[in-house]
Amino acid sequence: MEIVAAADGSSLGNPGPAGWAWVTAEGAWQAGGWPRGTNNQGELMAVLDLLRATEKFDASLRILCDSQYVINSVTKWMPGWKRRGWKKSDGKPVQNRELLEQIDAALAGREVSFEWVRGHSGHDLNERADDYARAVATAYQQGVEPETGPGLGGGRAEGAARTESADANGSAHAGDTAQNALADADAAGRASRPASTHSERTAHAVPADHNAALDAALFDLDDDSFAADASAAAVAELRRLEVDSTGREHPEFERVGAELTGTPEFVRVSLLGSGVALVRSQIAGRERTSVWQLTDGGDFQRWLLRLRHQS
Known part of the structure; x- marks a missing residue:
């Protein structure tokens, strides 16, 4: 069995x-x-x-x-x-x-x-x-x-x-x-x-x-160098943060275009490397792109928003 x-x-x-x-x-x-x-x-x-x-x-x-x-x-x-x-x-x-x-x-x-x-x-x-x-x-x-x-x-x-x-x-x-x-x-x-x-x-x-299998290929690494952030848990956390990023903006955060209001419909989270992610979502038919960076939060690391662009 x-x-x-x-x-x-x-x-x-x-x-x-x-x-x-x-x-x-x-x-x-x-x-x-x-x-x-x-x-x-x-x-x-x-x-x-x-x-x-x-x-x-x-x-x-x-x-x-x-x-x-x-x-x-x-x-x-x-x-x-x-x-x-x-x-x-x-x-x-x-x-x-x-x-x-x-x-x-x-x-x-x-x-x-x-x-x-x-x-x-x-x-x-x-x-x-x-x-x-x-x-x-x-x-x-x-x-x-x-x-x-x-x-x-x-x-x-x-x-x-x-x-x-x-x-x-x-x-x-x-x-x-x-x-x-x-x-x-x-x-x-x-x-x-x-x-x-x-x-x-x-x-x-x-x-x-x-x-x-296609999604898993994103994490097909030959070692665990990026394991802390290149995981399904990181993807889930970034999706959550895209809905509510209050207090999670990087000191060098930049916004391009007017802020869109409403609940995002997630399109894709792409982990670009160690500690960098691109999040694309849609709000009322308009696309939003965000760049997140994994930064030192004292005794732990956390994702902070570096750039957000609304089309």
Whole structure:
């Protein structure tokens, strides 16, 4: 049998209050987070906890993920990192090494594939995982206890109790037993929804469809030099900021043409390089083009608006 699940992460501030979550096709789910973490850490922890939660089931695992950083890290970059002693091609240390090493170990002996899905596009499992992850991040932001979910079969997943820091550490069942456990968690999961391969394992990327493959090509990098900003999370953040950019203007911001009022209809977000993005949208049939730059915000980076042009 095959277990299909979406894994996602969320960070309010990046870094800031952070959450992670996974949701199976049958509706089972688990979530957790930290008072302070990054979006990439959340994405990685969601995958790690999903691997741990399903390790005793006699089944292959297909992970739906909107993070090209995670997919490329596991299926493309990790072998080279390991050969170089967990250093990138430029000699710099690999970020989030602790989580990546744990994922590498958890993949041993497993048949696991990764499928890229477009974030915030109405994909049910991805949207649900995002909802749960964001709910945890919001709970930490508000200083309240987050909901962590029933896990598989109603119990807490192993990794869920180990999420106070971003570098958490941590007899086979027959296929029909796994299916029953997933099915048993379905009702509870839906009711509580919030408003490197080697000889011992398989871990590979699977294109979701033709359009997704074209979009994924934008992030087809040979290393993670741009991983912090060249991700689906960055695209989603820029789309959000295009609607409400209050307080996010660069000191050298320039406006060309009169400001258009109304809700933008997004056309495209293009990441032009490390920390530079072009956003094109439409308002009442008129085109708006914005240039955004990833800048230092003190103890974190954030996107600031450099130029906006209305036609």
